[in-house]
Amino acid sequence: MSNPTIAIIGRPNVGKSTIFNKIVGDKISIVENIEGVTRDRIYSQGEWLNNKFFIIDTGGIQIENKPFQKQIRAQAELAIDEADVIIFLADGKNGLTEDDKEIAKLLYKSNKPVVLAINKIDNFDLKYLTYDFYSLGFGEPLAISGSHGLGIGDLLDRVCENFKNKNFDEEKNKENLKFSLIGRPNVGKSSIINCLLGEERVISSEIAGTTRDAIDTDFIYNKKQYTVIDTAGIRKRGKIYESCEKYSVLRTLKAIDRSDVVLVIINANEGIIEQDKKIAGYAHESGKGVIIVVNKWDLIEKNNNTLKEFEDNIRDNFQYLSYAKIIFVSAKTKKRIFNIFDLINESYLNNNKRIQSSLLNDLINDAISMNPTPQDKGKRLNIFYSSQVAICPPTFVLFVNYPELLHFSYERFLENRIREAFDFKGTPIRLLARKRN
Secondary structure (H helix, E strand, O other): OOOOEEEEEOOOOOOHHHHHHHHHOOOOOOOOOOOOOOOOOEEEEEEEOOEEEEEEEOOOOOOOOOOOHHHHHHHHHHHHHHOOEEEEEEEOOOOOOHHHHHHHHHHHHHOOOEEEEEEOOOOHHHHHHHHHHHHHOOOOOEEOEOOOOEOHHHHHHHHHHHHHOOOOOOOOOOOOEEEEEEOOOOOOHHHHHHHHHOOOOOOOOOOOOOOOOOEEEEEEEOOEEEEEEEOOOOOOHHHOOOHHHHOHHHHHHHHHHOOOEEEEEEEOOOOOOHHHHHHHHHHHHHOOEEEEEEEOHHHOOOOOOHHHHHHHHHHHHOHHHOOOEEEEOEOOOOEOHHHHHHHHHHHHHHHOOOOOHHHHHHHHHHHHHHOOOOEEOOEEOOEEEEEEEEOOOOEEEEEEOOHHHOOHHHHHHHHHHHHHHHOOOOOOOEEEEEEOO
16 A cells, blocks of 8 residues: 655645644644745655555745745645645635635646645634635635644545545555665666666666656566666755755655565765665664665775675664665676575565464563563563564564563563564564553
8 A cells, every 4th residue: 555645735824834743743844933934845654544644744835926935836846746635725814815826726737636724713703714715616615723723633534535536556566576775866776776677777877866756667587576666866955955856755755665675775885874874764664674785896895804894884883774684786797686686585575474472472481581571669570471463564562561661672682582583584573562451
């Protein structure tokens, strides 16, 4: 299931960032009573009644030629282009404006579903302030109040109704094993794909940022069906100059969301930098299978310790990816390139692996015998029973007497024992402590 995308569009100071923060449940966007505070798109993930989605906050669009207005409009148009559903937000206190009419024309051209919401209607006695907005032609305007949280549920209900009208399931290739390549620009993602496909199916060049969109390619290797997703490179936020490239991060997150396995590509010639850690963090948090691919290994001067030293450096910098296998390749010489498929298959199988409860509980009991559970202030942690409750990633619930006594160090001990016993290479696993009733 591919998560849909919502964009919030409107003129300045109508409360877009306030609504964004209410939907996301956190203060991510800067909220200020000054026009033009939000200049770039801000994106996050949200959920409503089991509907997961991406959501984008945008800068306000104006007719007047004010500072940054050209850039803000370009950013908003990109958000509209990427969105599956658009929330058109207006200000009930200020009434219908020429800017609202101009934005409506822009949205007509998009042919996207539009939900019209009128903000700052702080009580139902003010609902008459929405009547003028019927003339925009987007159906019944919803009266909401971002500052008081009124009508947000109704707004999300109407937005989610539009999800049903669009098929986000990938029926075309859902039987394929899907994997994506993520990393900074110019680490060789497109070149690796060209090697795997055996032909120049994706444009590659020495210019950083050549690939802007996620590109899906279906193919067969050793009688197995795959879909490879090439993504635009992620650049450090402060170094992104082109408006199109700023959007590549969200597209990369969406590519990860659609993948079964994620390949984190590192440039051996440049070594590991801080941005590599951030990118790898996206993959880890997704719960998908992860493989670390070190490309351009042919450019490195080597001795007997070079590979081990580089691998140790990766383990030091990516401690949260201790489960991920590392492979050193060269897209230029094709050395070890096709070994990637073995790792992809292993990671996928382990990410989907299920363990019988009896075997899991035997293992937990043996682990407790070796290393007794922690205690604090006369209370000892008791693990009564454990069970696997999910896959992708494999998730285990431990039913205990005092969940707060499951310290991080003991959780890590149990995780390592489960990994060793059941071979969960290439995938994260999650342990959850629940109080037994």
